[in-house]
Amino acid sequence: MWPFTGEVHGVWLLIYILTFALHAVFISYVLVGTAYALVQAVRRSDDPIAERVRDVLPFMLGCGITAGVAPLLFLQLLYQRHFYSANLILGPRWGAVVPALIIGFYALYVAKSSVKWRRHALAAGTVCFLFVAWSWTEIHLLMLDEPAWRTMYTAGTRIYGDGGVAPRLLLWLGAMVTLFATVSIWWASGAQRRRLAVMALAGRVIVGLAAAWLVTQGASIEGAAHGWLYLLIGALVIEAGGWVWIWRVPDGVGALVATAAGTAALVAGAVVREAPRLAILEPPRPAALEAGGFPTFVATFAFGVLAIAWIVQTIRRGTRPRPDS
């Protein structure tokens, strides 16, 4: 099935898309969660969503970084020359994403443990994570713009000022708001769920506006990405229905509908996002083509899934309230 065709590329691409989608869930929670907690801290509100968010943000960032390693690995197989070249052109400015993440990570701990410094820490975290999001948007587009490499390199320019960066970042931020709401809803009930539904729908409106902005700039998805665009639109419509349902009946099955459709939208969206970049897909290099170890990876992956499931089960069993307590 397109785009997962070709013996080697197909497998790499499949793993890339799936792990990227997983990574997107965590980082969306971190970026939007930090901003949300900041807003609530500024308002001095005792918001239970913000309290929960502050509590789990460091863990979510840890998961986001860990989950991000896998797509970063497969990105280097699929688009090595383009990714490395864009990296090198942005140079130390690009490398600044790492200190930004380190500062952001410790800011989340400060926000969790200190009331006095909470607002400052959350503001610092929000700035850091926005910087990382902007940097990734920038490098994604720079990878696609090979003619700009030489010009930027010669001029020593470290910022890719293409007009597509802002709408693309806005599109991502909108999608992240909805993803944040999708994760948060499973820890919320009643009025909190209604608030999250409003946020999720607002996120989708932002996505729509950003997409329209991109279209006015000439962006298009050739051949509707072999139908994936239609799947994405269909999933978004069902998801929106799910959020409206949640708004009307917060504790009904709307959460399940919104999550399922949102997951489908995320995967379809990841494929649609990839479609324009497939034009620069590099032929597999001989070393990559002949590399062994796939069965080892599959066996370890299966073990990893079981191990993580066991961890979750152990925690649930261990932290379940006892009948006599």
Added chain:
Amino acid sequence: MALAIPYYPVNEFGPLMKGLVIGGVGILHVFLAQFAIGGGMLLYYFEGRAQRGDADARKFVDGYFRVLVLVSFVFGALTGVAMWFTTIQVGARTIGLMVDEFHWLWATEWVWFSIEVCAGYAFYRFGSRLDDRARRSLLGLYAFAAWMSLFWINGILSWQLTPGGWLDGNGMWAGFFNPSFWPSLFFRTAVATTLAALVACVVINTMDLPRERKAELIRRASRFAAPIALMPIFALWFLAVIPEDSRTWLLGGSLPMTMFVGVAAGASMLIGAYVIVGIMIKRLTINIATATLLLVLAFGATAAGEFVREGARKPFTVRGVLYSTSLTPAEVAHLRVTGATVGDPYPLRDEARYPTAQLQRGAKVFRVLCDACHTKHGSNSLVELVRTWTDDQMRLNIAKLQRTKGFMPPFAGNAEDVEALVQMLKWEVAGTPRSWPASADPAVVAQIARWLDEVGTSPMGGR
């Protein structure tokens, strides 16, 4: 046959040579990651003692140490990502080849790291609410996953120096279980447990306990530093299996390398002597100042050890396959004919600085062939290196580069490239005057060409 050599944009880091940039990030990463591995094992041991009724062990496990492990593995993960980005900056083709060759094993390592993160966080967050069996199981899984992470990455890193049977076409596993795989793995494991023991000694000193109970905890923690006694054996094993030329440089052939070997060995010996003789045999206690000093020594030993490991690979980044110039031996031979810079699509950033086309060419040759390890005026400065050389000495030394120093790669350009580089260096030595005569004597170029032909394109150390 034309070779498609991928040219990447080249960045400079001011006075820092690229080895210092990657070294700085790498040493920090290795130190933290190895501590996280040893820390998991140490926590597992102390948790066992806590469950057998040792209240101080329980306090230790639930105290700062648990937090330190958590912080180190998150910081370790982030510096790991930093390693990836930094390696792209300093040697894109090297990291590209490693990813190409070992991507499934890297993905395997990622799975173990994911398990490590999940188990570590689960213990950190829910440990106080779990029963004894669940706590120990989580710690056991964390410690094992952390060590497995080391197991996989160790094979990939050691392959760079000793690819072993992989070079003869025996496949990826021959490269992974290469000659230096086991000594490196055992050595790193010993380092990991030692670091954990030293950090534990610092942490125990901060605990609110009577002196004798602290001493008892320290004695128990210090057992984890005992494997340091085996490190000389692993180091000798490592020395025995690395290529002969690399061994020669470490053992006196290259004074800086030998000095770093000495620093690593000396610092490790001091730590080992203090821990084994002082704490374990003589049952001395250790205060926070001494424990911190030992930890600083361990950082120094780690830094020196990593420098040795990186330096021993010269002139390659992947032995026999990729030179430190990011060129393969076949590409070196190809560039001897075509010239080093004809395929480089990137102009100089400071082209206007050079008064002649020949100097511009020299600057491009410097960027393509020298910039990976040298700066012009900063650390490992090429201008300072050649300042006192005569013109012909410079031409000869550069043309016969692999004979000038055994750890240098063969020059990957033609005679005109050598002359352009020589002129550019002379111009820099002269203080970058506004005008500079072109060097166009055909006899000079012909002489350089003869030297290039004489020396050939093979490295001195073999593969």
